[in-house]
Structures are given as structure tokens and as C-alpha cells.
Amino acid sequence: MSLSRQHELHKRRAGRNKGVGIVLAALIAIVFGLTVVKVSSDNFTMQSANEVNNGN
């Protein structure tokens, strides 16, 4: 018994892989979007070099 190219098993795995791919792409877009929004908000402040050196 051989596996044909159009076996049901392949279709299921292909669909699953596609789904996981879309979810991962969406996750990247969300993390990127959140980072942009957070960094550009008025509340966002960077630590100065002195603060970093003083361990604050």
C-alpha cells in the first residue's frame, strides 16, 4: 500500500501547517504592533545612561 500525493492525511497536515503558519504570522504582527504603540505613547520614557550605570 503506497501513499498517494492526495492522501487525506497530507491534506490534513497541510491544512494544519497553514493554520499554524497564519497564527505565528499574526503573533509576530501583534507583538510588533504592540511594541510600536507602546514605544510611541506619551508615557514611554527611556532610562538615561547615568540611571542605567547607577543601577536605577
Add this chain to the structure above:
Amino acid sequence: MSDASIQTTIRHGEAEFGDYFALLKPRVMTLVVFTAFVGLLAAPVAIHPFIGFCAILFIAVGGGASGALNMWWDADIDAVMRRTAKRPIPAGKVTGDEALAIGVALSAFSIIFLGLATNWLAAGLLAFTIFFYVVIYTMWLKRLTPQNIVIGGAAGAFPPMIGWAAATGDISVASVLMFCLTFMWTPPHFWALALFVRMDYDNATVPMLTVTHGRRSTRVHILVYTVLLAILAIGTGFTAIGGPIYLAVALVLNALFLKGAWDIYRRNEEMAEADNFAVEKKFFKLSLLYLFAHFGAILIEAGIDRLGVFA
């Protein structure tokens, strides 16, 4: 390795992507998304649209994760109930271990990301909701007490509070009122369902009120809870999240809901079986409209406040 050694049949667990998505109870998720959305927009603090979108998404994922954990734990009773027998685990499409892994992973993901995107009060409320639904309701109360629906209903009532907390960072009377609205709505909604899917709960030995206290008692309970719900729902119209449009919607829908509960109360089993539980089914359908319309009206009132239409 020859071709002959490769398995050509569909193994248990060779699920499609849609089977994994079904674990998240998409229909329940619509209620979670909608009520959380209303809680977020009814809050008097503006939130960045993208953060708001992410907050709703993470709340929905958290709700879905608790659904997957519920299916993992309840696979045995899902298999004997006609309504749930086609769920991915009893249908043999997804294994229990997979559902557990997906549930735990998505729970952790949704809580951490909601905390990072908004605040840790909202994330804490989401964590508590998942814990309440999975441990308190699913593992403990569902198979122990006929009050399972009443107490378990709290889990479904948290999303508007989480949405509100995501925007404001606190808990207020308004967000507690939205919680109470869903909490009080859940028992009559599910008991009406239990009246016309009786055999299912009997077979699964889930101690629904219909099984433990009888159907007459369930009809009385539906009426009592509907009266209490109507008082709460109409009273909410006079608070900060209410207004003329909400009040008009609440008056009409509560009148219809009370009429439905009264009709259920007056019927006996012979009358119900004669028309195949038409009144109970109508009440159940109305209950879906009831909740969506109340939260929709809160949303409209919030929009009016933002735009200052009646200012």
C-alpha cells in the same frame, strides 16, 4: 524504510486545524468577545484602538483556553450527551492530552500578553476567570451540586469586568453591574435548555436542577431568577452605564422575558411535551437576544456619552 512501513490510515490525533479551533468553543467566544468589548468601550477612559483590539483578542483566547480545558476534563460526559458528542475529543479527532496542552499554553499566553498589553489587574482577573471556570466549575461543582450553573455562571460574567479593567486599571460599580447582569442571566438561560434536553443530562449523570429537584422546581427557579434579573437589569438603567435607550430596551425585553418565564411556570410536563417544548425553546432563544440587546444598549449609551449627543 519501505513505503509499506508508512502508516496510511488517519491516526487518532491527526486533526485538522479547525478541530483544534473547535476546542476553543467559538460560539461561547462570541459572547465573551462581545461583552468584553462593551466593558472596554463603556469605560470612561480612552484606550488606543490597537491595544483595545489586542485586549479583546487575549480575553477571547483566555476564554477559548478555558473551553479547551473544560473539554479535556469533561470528555467522558461529553461522549454520552447528544449535544456534545461531536466535540473534537469524544469524536476522536483530538486527543485529551493535546487539548490539555493547548489549554494550558493558551491560558499562560493570554494572561501574560494581556498583562503586558494593558495592566496586571486585567490579567489577574483573566487568570481568576480561567481558574474559576476550569477548577471551581468544571472540576468541582459541575458534578457535585445542582447549583453548578448558578456559581459557574460567574466565570462567563467576568469578561466585561476584564474589558473595563483593561481600559481603566480598576474595578467599579458599573463593571460589577455588568458582571451581575450576565451572572443573573445564566441560570434561567441554562435551566430552560435543561428542560428540553433532559435526557442528555440524565444520561451523563450531571446533577442539573431538572434531575435533582425535578422539573416543577426548575420552572419555579426560572421564574424567581427572571424576576431578580429584571429588577437588576432595569435598575442598571439608572446608573452611569444606563440611559434612555438602555432603559427602553430593558423595559421591553424584561417584559417579554418575564412573560416567557411566567408561561414556563404555568406549564406542566404534559403541556410541554404536547408542543415539543415550544415555549421553553422560545424562552431560550429570547435569552440570547436578551443579553446581546442589553449589552448592545450599554454600548450605544457609551457611544452617546463619548459623542455628547444629549449633553
